[in-house]
Each structure stands twice: as structure tokens, then as C-alpha cells.
Amino acid sequence: xxxxxxxxxxxxxxxxxxxxxxxxxxxxxxxxxxxxxxxxxxxxxxxxxxxxxxxxxxxxxxxxxxxxxxxxxxxxxxxxxxxxxxxxxxxxxxxxxxxxxxxxxxxxxxxxxxxxxxxxxxxxxxxxxxxxxxxxxxxxxxxxxxxxxxxxxxxxxxxxxxxxxxxxxxxxxxxxxxxxxxxxxxxxxxxxxxxxxxxxxxxxxxxxxxxxxxxxxxxxxxxxxxxxxxxxxxxxxxxxxxxxxxxxxxxxxxxxxxxxxxxxxxxxxx
Numbered sequence: 001x002x003x004x005x006x007x008x009x010x011x012x013x014x015x016x017x018x019x020x021x022x023x024x025x026x027x028x029x030x031x032x033x034x035x036x037x038x039x040x041x042x043x044x045x046x047x048x049x050x051x052x053x054x055x056x057x058x059x060x061x062x063x064x065x066x067x068x069x070x071x072x073x074x075x076x077x078x079x080x081x082x083x084x085x086x087x088x089x090x091x092x093x094x095x096x097x098x099x100x101x102x103x104x105x106x107x108x109x110x111x112x113x114x115x116x117x118x119x120x121x122x123x124x125x126x127x128x129x130x131x132x133x134x135x136x137x138x139x140x141x142x143x144x145x146x147x148x149x150x151x152x153x154x155x156x157x158x159x160x161x162x163x164x165x166x167x168x169x170x171x172x173x174x175x176x177x178x179x180x181x182x183x184x185x186x187x188x189x190x191x192x193x194x195x196x197x198x199x200x201x202x203x204x205x206x207x208x209x210x211x212x213x214x215x216x217x218x219x220x221x222x223x224x225x226x227x228x229x230x231x232x233x234x235x236x237x238x239x240x241x242x243x244x245x246x247x248x249x250x251x252x253x254x255x256x257x258x259x260x261x262x263x264x265x266x267x268x269x270x
Contacts, residue, residue: 002103002105002107002110002116002118003108003117003118003259004098004117004118004119004120005051005115005118005119005120006263007119007120007121007126007129008129010092010094010117010119010120010126011034011116011126011202011209013092014034014036014092018037018088018090018091018092018122019038019085019086019090019091020034020036020037020038020041020086020091020092020093020094020116021036021037021038021039021082021085021091021093021101021105022038022039022094022095023039023041023042023050023093023094023095023101023105024038024039024041024042024095024096024101024123025041025043025044025045026041026045026094027045027150028040029041031048031189031191031192031193032123032127032189032191032192032194032195033123033195034094034123035195035196035199036093036128036196037038037087039076040081040082040105041201042071042078042083042095042101042104042105043067043070044070045191046102046262047067047070049190050066050070050141051063051066051067051070054066055100055138057126058171059236071104073107078105078109079108079109079112081144082109082112082114082199084133085192087231089114089115090114090115090116091109091114091115091117092117092119093106093109093117093118093119093121093123093124094118094119094126096122096124097121097122097123097125098118098119098120098121098122098125099122102118102119102122103118108120109156109175110233126254127191130194130195130198131194131225133201133202134198134201134225134226134227134228134229134238135265136196136206136230137206137231138204138206138231139206139207139208139209139210140209140210140211140212140213140231140232140236141210141211141235141236141238142214142232142235142236142237142238143155143211143212143213143214143237143238143240144237144238144239144240145214145239145241145242146242146247146255147177147247147251148242148246148247148248148251149240149241149242149247150242150250151214151237151240152167152169152175152211154240155212155213158211159211163209163211164204164205164209164210164211165210165211165212166197166200166201166204166211166212166222167211167213168192168197168212168213168215168219169213169215169219169240171188171193171196171197171200172187172193172219172220172222173185173186173187173188173190173220174187174219174220174221174222175206176213176216176219176220181221181253182255183222186211187197187220188221188222189222190221190223193222193223194222194225197224197225197228201228212232214232215232216235217229247262250264
């Protein structure tokens with residue numbers, strides 16, 4: 001019998017190394033997913049669109065029949081893919097709202113001998129929990145200072161000493177300035193940035209100091225969740241003051257060897 005569990009229980013079980021399967025479409029998964037999840041889409045993006053049109057223009061029965069036509073030939077492939085992902089016989093599974101897609105795939109995997117737990121409310125419930133969590137009061141300490149003053153290096157040293165740190169720029173793959181994208185990997189989608197940030201946030205003791213670098217609400221194309229940003233703006237700031245010559249040396253060293261065209265593009269953004 002299928003068991004639907006709360007988001008908290010779902011995430012706690014994930015920490016025990018139970019595999020998480022996301023059965024939404026590839027584009028839904030790419031836009032944002034629970035960190036560590038594997039994608040076994042019930043429908044492709046095109047198939048889901050067709051089923052949706054059937055539902056709107058005809059009726060539920062027509063949509064279900066169309067879905068069965070798409071899914072039927074792929075049932076064994078879904079199970080084989082799950083076999084490749086994990087040898088464990090217990091799996092956590094979710095779709096968008098904990099509805100027909102996840103329950104259909106759960107039925108198939110249970111038939112194949114797996115014990116399935118569904119995320120009650122699906123990915124939507126996870127996102128609601130995530131956004132609410134950033135409103136929880138935390139003891140934040142903000143490290144400020146002009147570009148080139150070594151804030152990131154200081155945060156790394158603080159983390160190495162065993163203190164709690166959230167490296168927003170590392171999560172965003174962006175250094176937060178006009179030159180922030182240079183030398184970085186592609187940024188995650190905005191939703192995935194929030195998901196990755198939540199994974200770090202939920203692992204911390206909010207009653208103890210948490211160090212972050214001073215940032216604007218936007219870091220490249222991603223944004224700090226508004227509740228967390230408000231907390232950052234209302235928190236204690238430690239300003240790092242470094243001689244301009246020292247900052248220039250650090251910045252030249254950081255960007256030496258960079259394609260001059262990339263630097264020109266960044267300058268024009270200012």
C-alpha cells in the first residue's frame with residue numbers, strides 16, 4: 001500500500017541515503033529539483049503537453065488513455081533505469097503535487113519489488129516548506145567590504161575554523177559584481193539556487209552565528225529569497241577595510257589571463 005509522508009519526514013529519510021526519484025518532465029527537473037534527486041520522467045515535455053491538451057479540450061478519460069499510450073511501451077525501461085540508479089529496495093518519490101504521475105510510477109515500482117514512500121503534496125509542498133524556512137530567525141553575521149578586499153577568502157578561513165558559513169557566491173556560481181560571471185561555471189536556474197541554498201540552510205543551527213558575505217538581492221541571474229535577504233539587511237555587519245593598492249593587486253591577480261573581450265563586456269555592464 002502506498003505511503004505518503006510529510007516533507008520533513010521525506011527529507012530526513014533522504015539524509016539516510018534513501019534514493020529520491022523525481023518523475024516530472026526533464027524541463028521541470030532542470031528548472032528545479034530536490035538536490036540529489038534522480039529524474040525518471042513519466043512523460044517527456046512534449047507528451048505531457050499533449051496529455052494536458054487532451055484533458056482541457058476533451059475530458060479526463062481521453063487524457064488518461066493518451067497517457068497510457070505514451071507510457072505503456074516504456075514501463076520496463078523505467079524499472080531498468082531505477083535498477084541502474086540504486087540497488088536498494090526502498091525509494092522516495094515525488095511529482096509536482098503528489099498526484100497521478102507519482103502514484104502511477106509508485107505502482108509500477110512497487111510491482112517491481114520496491115518499497116515506495118511518496119512526498120505528500122509533491123514538489124510544490126517542498127517549495128512551500130523551503131520558502132517558509134527562510135523566515136525562521138537566525139543569528140546572521142554579515143561580512144562587508146569593497147570588491148577585492150578578500151571577503152571570500154576570509155569566509156573560507158572562518159569555515160575552516162569550524163564556524164557556520166553560507167557561501168552564496170559559490171552556490172550562485174557568480175561573484176556578485178559586474179565581473180562576477182567571469183571564470184565561473186554556468187549559473188543554476190533561480191529555483192535550483194534556492195533549493196541548493198535551502199539544503200545548506202536546513203543543515204545549520206540557526207541559534208548559533210552564521211557568517212555570510214554582504215550581497216545585493218540579485219547575484220547574477222539568481223536572487224536571495226526575500227525573507228533571508230531582509231534578515232541579512234537587519235543583521236550585524238563587519239566591514240573589511242583594505243588599502244586600495246592591496247585590492248588592486250588582488251583583482252589583477254584574479255583576472256589576469258582572462259579574455260579581454262569578456263572584461264570589456266563586463267565593463268559595459270557598469
